[in-house]
Amino acid sequence: MRIALSSDERTELTDFLIRELRERGHEVLLFGAIAENDPDVDWPLASSRAARAVVNGEADEAIVCCWTGTGASIAANKVRGIRAALCHDAETARGARIWNHANVLALSLRATSIPIAKEILDAWFETPFSEDEWNLQQMARIRALEAEFSSGE
Numbered sequence: 001m002r003i004a005l006s007s008d009e010r011t012e013l014t015d016f017l018i019r020e021l022r023e024r025g026h027e028v029l030l031f032g033a034i035a036e037n038d039p040d041v042d043w044p045l046a047s048s049r050a051a052r053a054v055v056n057g058e059a060d061e062a063i064v065c066c067w068t069g070t071g072a073s074i075a076a077n078k079v080r081g082i083r084a085a086l087c088h089d090a091e092t093a094r095g096a097r098i099w100n101h102a103n104v105l106a107l108s109l110r111a112t113s114i115p116i117a118k119e120i121l122d123a124w125f126e127t128p129f130s131e132d133e134w135n136l137q138q139m140a141r142i143r144a145l146e147a148e149f150s151s152g153e
């Protein structure tokens, strides 16, 4: 897959993610402080640019990082069509895929160790979206909320 990866800071975790994603065979598109020549290093810009790459079709999915992970997830979720989930463990990542059809993984640079990040990536990539009727209804509700609060731009 093509994975957009953003961060407002380069850390051991972002270095790990780039290496690990490439080793898993993904093409990695970099945004923010981890990219060369990207002036948009602040978390709202870096994260929304990665999210935009997903809705534009430039990337299949994104991973967005900031110190807490909260700002990166909030910014990504402002992009129409994005369902970003801040995950601190593999079980949360699994649930975000099954029940939320999450297409953006948000990570905290502060709270995510390398071994936990590896478990989160395993769960993220191996867990399919649930397509059962009840779950599809919840996803339709999310789309309805998005339409209700969208300015139409």
Ligand SMILES: O=C(CO)[C@H](O)[C@H](O)COP(=O)(O)O
Binding pocket: 008, 043, 066, 067, 068, 069, 070, 071, 072
């Ligand atoms: O977690 C974050 C946003 O949610 C940012 O990474 C954090 O605010 C960056 O702070 P600073 O620029 O002072 O290092």
